[in-house]
Amino acid sequence: MSAAEGPLVVGVDTSTQSTKALVVDAATGRVVASGQAPHTVSSGAARESDPRQWWDALGKALAQCGDAAREAAAVSIGGQQHGLVTLDEQGEPVRPALLWNDVRSAPQARRLIDELGGPKAWAERTGSVPSASFTVTKWAWLAEHEPDAARAVRAVRLPHDYLTERLTGEGTTDRGDVSGTGWWASGTEAYDEGLLARVGLDPALLPRVVRPGEVAGTVRDGHGLPFSKGTLVAAGTGDNAAAALGLGLRPGVPVMSLGTSGTVYAVSQHRPADPTGTVAGFADARGDWLPLACTLNCTLAVDRVAALLNLDREAVEPGTSTTLLPFLDGERTPNLPHSSGLLYGLRHDTTAGQLLQAAYDGAVHSLLGALDLVLDNDADPSAPLLLIGGGARGAAWQQTVRRLSGRPVQIPEARELVALGAAAQAAGLLTGEDAAAVARRWNTAAGPVLEAVERDEATLNRITGVLSDAAPLLERDATSH
Numbered sequence: 001m002s003a004a005e006g007p008l009v010v011g012v013d014t015s016t017q018s019t020k021a022l023v024v025d026a027a028t029g030r031v032v033a034s035g036q037a038p039h040t041v042s043s044g045a046a047r048e049s050d051p052r053q054w055w056d057a058l059g060k061a062l063a064q065c066g067d068a069a070r071e072a073a074a075v076s077i078g079g080q081q082h083g084l085v086t087l088d089e090q091g092e093p094v095r096p097a098l099l100w101n102d103v104r105s106a107p108q109a110r111r112l113i114d115e116l117g118g119p120k121a122w123a124e125r126t127g128s129v130p131s132a133s134f135t136v137t138k139w140a141w142l143a144e145h146e147p148d149a150a151r152a153v154r155a156v157r158l159p160h161d162y163l164t165e166r167l168t169g170e171g172t173t174d175r176g177d178v179s180g181t182g183w184w185a186s187g188t189e190a191y192d193e194g195l196l197a198r199v200g201l202d203p204a205l206l207p208r209v210v211r212p213g214e215v216a217g218t219v220r221d222g223h224g225l226p227f228s229k230g231t232l233v234a235a236g237t238g239d240n241a242a243a244a245l246g247l248g249l250r251p252g253v254p255v256m257s258l259g260t261s262g263t264v265y266a267v268s269q270h271r272p273a274d275p276t277g278t279v280a281g282f283a284d285a286r287g288d289w290l291p292l293a294c295t296l297n298c299t300l301a302v303d304r305v306a307a308l309l310n311l312d313r314e315a316v317e318p319g320t321s322t323t324l325l326p327f328l329d330g331e332r333t334p335n336l337p338h339s340s341g342l343l344y345g346l347r348h349d350t351t352a353g354q355l356l357q358a359a360y361d362g363a364v365h366s367l368l369g370a371l372d373l374v375l376d377n378d379a380d381p382s383a384p385l386l387l388i389g390g391g392a393r394g395a396a397w398q399q400t401v402r403r404l405s406g407r408p409v410q411i412p413e414a415r416e417l418v419a420l421g422a423a424a425q426a427a428g429l430l431t432g433e434d435a436a437a438v439a440r441r442w443n444t445a446a447g448p449v450l451e452a453v454e455r456d457e458a459t460l461n462r463i464t465g466v467l468s469d470a471a472p473l474l475e476r477d478a479t480s481h
Helices: 051-064 106-115 119-126 135-145 147-152 159-168 193-198 239-246 299-308 352-374 395-405 417-431 435-442 457-474
Strands: 008-014 018-025 031-038 074-079 085-087 155-157 172-174 208-210 215-218 232-234 255-258 262-265 280-283 289-295 323-325 342-344 385-388
Touching: 008 051, 008 159, 008 417, 018 051, 018 417, 031 051, 051 159, 074 159, 074 239, 074 417, 085 147, 085 159, 106 135, 135 147, 155 159, 159 172, 159 215, 159 232, 172 215, 232 417, 239 255, 239 262, 239 280, 239 289, 239 417, 239 435, 262 352, 289 352, 299 352, 323 352, 323 457, 342 457, 352 395, 352 457, 385 395, 395 457, 417 435
Parallel strands: 008 074, 074 232, 172 208, 255 385
Antiparallel strands: 008 018, 018 031, 085 155, 215 232, 255 262, 262 289, 280 289, 323 342
């Protein structure tokens, strides 16, 4: 390892499937060491993980980084959003964390929307209309279905908060991640005590919201990780806000992230409030906003279709008139939590490769349908769409996005943008810079640009029509029939 030009910082991405750690030169953005360790997630309607395994995975990932991690002057943790972490008096989990893709709280989401004045009132109050992904609906589910567990709770945290608190000993969060809970008022940027009272959650159980650029704490003794006592700890943030930092994102530039979930978002200087609920009005980690739409079914769903067809994920074939809606886990955008996958238009001459292409088309259609709502009216419609996440490396994903969006598509060469964004946030503590400006100095968004092609309106319109016609079927709970 060659000598670093500046101090070293650590950026962490604790995601659904694994924890990744990067040691980064704060001066240049060069990754000098990295590590990764997996998590386990329960299957079925219940999507849960034991938070203690995130801590164990963080230790393993940092151990792979060797001596470089010990030299770090600051650390920041980005993490999966929305997860409900419930802790007892000793700081131990009361029960496994309910993750973002656990949709059991859909009935509670519907009830809360009705009880608090409908979708428009929620959007104006919190910036978002809660779905089964949101933390507030998960707390309502817990209180209803596991009241003994709810009564035992002495602290409520998000996944990144849990790890940060184990480092510092202090309960903190940030505006980016807390804006996805459903109990933070985006207009006042404070906890909504009336809403908390409605769901029976004491505000004293919630973490302090750290301001952008503020130090969340310092590493305490006895943590068992390779950090020195007193190492600075940044606020951290949710994974999408961290990726926005990692790209050094400026207002109006569209991003599509292809991972376990799919997201489209852009930084905005205007506080969002979409009464349809399609766009979540998240805050970013800096002081602006991050309107975002999320789908539950993206790369894993398409990979599952490929496996069922016994095909490599790249073995797509053009020319299909078949529609495949890959809503294998229920869906959030469109809001169909009880839906399952739907195949329409199968013919004798339909090939397996065409079916696979139809799965890609169905997944991308959901994301592009929300993109226009995410972008401000004055955003440049010809600006390249930044394509990130694990799927962004796949040719079939690239070409599907290119064909259905009609935009140029840029693929940043930098990987692990969530961890890089966390590292930029940590570096900002040391230099006093805005974290997004740090990432721009690191040139993290650089990468090849695929030129725009004519937008495939016929495919988009066909999928829209099938989705509209099939809505009554997709809204049913298939397990009850």
